[in-house]
Amino acid sequence: MMTARIPFATGLCILIAGAIVCATPVLAQPPGPNEMPSVIQVPPEAQPSAHFDPMAATNAYLAQIPAEKTARSDAYFEGGYWLILWDFLYGALVALILLNLRWSAAMRNLSERVTRFKPVHTFVYWLQYLIVITILGFPLTVYEDYFREHKYGLATQTFGPWMGDQLKALAVNLVLGGILAVLLFGIVRRLPRTWPVWGAVVTILFFMLTVLIAPVYIVPIFNKVTRLNDPKIVDPILSMARANGIPAKDVYQIDASRQTTRMSANVSGFGHTMRITLNDNLLRRGSPEEIQAVMGHEMGHYVLHHIYVGIMFLAIIYSLAFAYLYWGLNWALQRWGEKWQIRGVGDTAILPLVVLLVSIFGFVTTPVMNTFTRTQEHEADMFGLNASRQPDGFAQAAIHLGEYRKMSPGRVEEWIFFDHPSGRNRIYDAMRWKAENLKLFTSQ
Numbered sequence: 491m492m493t494a495r496i497p498f499a500t501g502l503c504i505l506i507a508g509a510i511v512c513a514t515p516v517l518a519q520p521p522g523p524n525e526m527p528s529v530i531q532v533p534p535e536a537q538p539s540a541h542f543d544p545m546a547a548t549n550a551y552l553a554q555i556p557a558e559k560t561a562r563s564d565a566y567f568e569g570g571y572w573l574i575l576w577d578f579l580y581g582a583l584v585a586l587i588l589l590n591l592r593w594s595a596a597m598r599n600l601s602e603r604v605t606r607f608k609p610v611h612t613f614v615y616w617l618q619y620l621i622v623i624t625i626l627g628f629p630l631t632v633y634e635d636y637f638r639e640h641k642y643g644l645a646t647q648t649f650g651p652w653m654g655d656q657l658k659a660l661a662v663n664l665v666l667g668g669i670l671a672v673l674l675f676g677i678v679r680r681l682p683r684t685w686p687v688w689g690a691v692v693t694i695l696f697f698m699l700t701v702l703i704a705p706v707y708i709v710p711i712f713n714k715v716t717r718l719n720d721p722k723i724v725d726p727i728l729s730m731a732r733a734n735g736i737p738a739k740d741v742y743q744i745d746a747s748r749q750t751t752r753m754s755a756n757v758s759g760f761g762h763t764m765r766i767t768l769n770d771n772l773l774r775r776g777s778p779e780e781i782q783a784v785m786g787h788e789m790g791h792y793v794l795h796h797i798y799v800g801i802m803f804l805a806i807i808y809s810l811a812f813a814y815l816y817w818g819l820n821w822a823l824q825r826w827g828e829k830w831q832i833r834g835v836g837d838t839a840i841l842p843l844v845v846l847l848v849s850i851f852g853f854v855t856t857p858v859m860n861t862f863t864r865t866q867e868h869e870a871d872m873f874g875l876n877a878s879r880q881p882d883g884f885a886q887a888a889i890h891l892g893e894y895r896k897m898s899p900g901r902v903e904e905w906i907f908f909d910h911p912s913g914r915n916r917i918y919d920a921m922r923w924k925a926e927n928l929k930l931f932t933s934q
């Protein structure tokens with residue numbers, strides 16, 4: 491259910507590099523109810539002086555956020571903790587229904603009636619499975635992705651276009667998930683002893699291929715991506731790129747405001763499709779200083795090879811996951827295989843069990859995955875501060891991102907749930923950098 495509920499492209503972005511920082515406000519109109527303030531004036535404590543104190547400067551920035559906005563964004567983000575649990579439990583329930591009521595076995599039987607060709611069995615089973623879990627998961631999907639997002643002022647779509655995006659995501663899942671299912675079941679059937687190794691290899695190669703094609707073939711299904719032309723924005727970015735040895739000729743923008751009010755940017759792609767993209771919310775509300783700080787961060791992902799490091803990390807995680815699947819599937823089949831009418835590991839009817847075991851694995855490893863990503867994000871923050879030299883733009887970006895992230899979590903809370911450093915820590919990093927580079931700001 492998790493695979494179907496989260497649009498494929500979104501899931502990818504999280505996996506790719508989570509390059510997400512954001513921007514400032516120069517608009518005349520007052521901020522919306524969920525919008526964080528745009529701090530055009532640097533607070534006095536954050537201005538260069540002989541007794542500049544990074545902690546006092548951080549607190550001064552945070553003090554500019556009205557209490558009710560903090561409460562709202564905390565409620566949104568903390569609700570997300572519970573959704574991790576509910577998604578997991580709901581998905582487990584759906585899997586157990588499919589197995590125990592033998593719906594999965596019935597779908598397998600139907601797929602065998604259609605054809606005798608095994609790869610087509612797998613694909614026909616996948617088609618039925620995806621449609622069933624999408625329907626069963628729909629109540630939770632519509633609450634999480636539509637009503638809840640609107641309640642917190644983060645969504646911009648009416649129901650029709652939102653539903654259209656859901657159907658597109660379903661189609662993408664149908665094709666990509668179907669190809670992967672056919673490949674993996676083929677491997678399991680042909681290599682009954684060594685499939686965990688080859689399964690991990692093929693999954694990681696498939697993931698790399700998806701990352702490679704995503705910017706060109708998947709993202710445009712949902713949004714319009716164009717080259718950014720405004721020299722006021724592009725020139726400083728390309729100058730920063732040249733200064734850091736990045737061979738970029740173009741910067742891209744995406745019309746994310748079609749779906750969301752969130753400000754963000756990211757690095758996506760692989761090899762020659764790798765690119766930096768700003769979303770239009772960032773362009774509209776971000777000050778030049780803020781956009782430069784965000785772009786410095788994104789270039790950090792690029793220069794520090796985060797996509798490649800991330801793929802290597804996933805290769806380790808996938809290997810562990812396949813070893814655990816090899817053990818877990820056999821263990822469960824010995825106990826309940828007959829009851830569920832599953833003939834063996836190569837039988838497509840086993841898929842709900844695979845999804846159940848993988849979701850347990852994902853649930854347990856959430857803090858590990860978050861900590862890996864958060865560590866990369868922190869590295870990109872440090873690179874971005876050095877490259878852009880915009881600590882105050884960076885602090886403003888952290889405040890804007892606070893529209894959908896809790897600013898000041900506890901230490902353990904941040905370790906478990908945060909895939910980026912918290913806003914408070916990001917502002918502190920920026921102010922500490924500023925404290926050590928005060929001469930850049932006092933000589934003017």
Ligand SMILES: [Zn+2]
Binds near residue numbers: 787788791
């Ligand atoms: Zn990032």
